[in-house]
Amino acid sequence: MLRVVRLCCTLVVALLLLAGCGGGASKDGTSTKKDSSGATTIDITFKDGKVTPQGAKVEVQAGKPIKLHIVADQPGELHVHSSPEHEFEYKAGTTDESFTIKQPGVVDMESHTLDKLVAQLEVR
Ligand SMILES: [Cu+2]
Numbered sequence: 001m002l003r004v005v006r007l008c009c010t011l012v013v014a015l016l017l018l019a020g021c022g023g024g025a026s027k028d029g030t031s032t033k034k035d036s037s038g039a040t041t042i043d044i045t046f047k048d049g050k051v052t053p054q055g056a057k058v059e060v061q062a063g064k065p066i067k068l069h070i071v072a073d074q075p076g077e078l079h080v081h082s083s084p085e086h087e088f089e090y091k092a093g094t095t096d097e098s099f100t101i102k103q104p105g106v107v108d109m110e111s112h113t114l115d116k117l118v119a120q121l122e123v124r
Helices: 002-019
Strands: 031-034 040-047 050-052 056-060 066-072 076-080 086-090 093-099 105-111 116-123
Touching: 040 056, 040 116, 066 076, 066 086, 086 093
Parallel strands: 040 066, 056 116
Antiparallel strands: 031 040, 040 050, 066 093, 076 086, 076 105, 105 116
16 A cells, blocks of 8 residues: 555655746745744645645744645545654644654655645645
């Protein structure tokens, strides 16, 4: 099961690489906030089969809370490729989740429902 998941994610990344970075719209629509404690809040919106942000790079701090504020028009699943991995199910409406990543590195956050890279978390 895990292997299938990883394969699908690798495929998504490969497709993104093939598509190149033309357009440069990845930063558009990204809404993140950092508070004084070092926590980062990322707003994620699912609407009409699309997700915002898409492929955005987001800097987060290792060991500090990463909060997801998810607003969706349909339920789905979000997957964070850290170790250990995090999977969140969200419902139609608003869902708030929080997690931490201890190890610095680049971590993909994906929608398995849409097969899209939502954000790359740069953990520092
Ligand atoms: Cu995944």
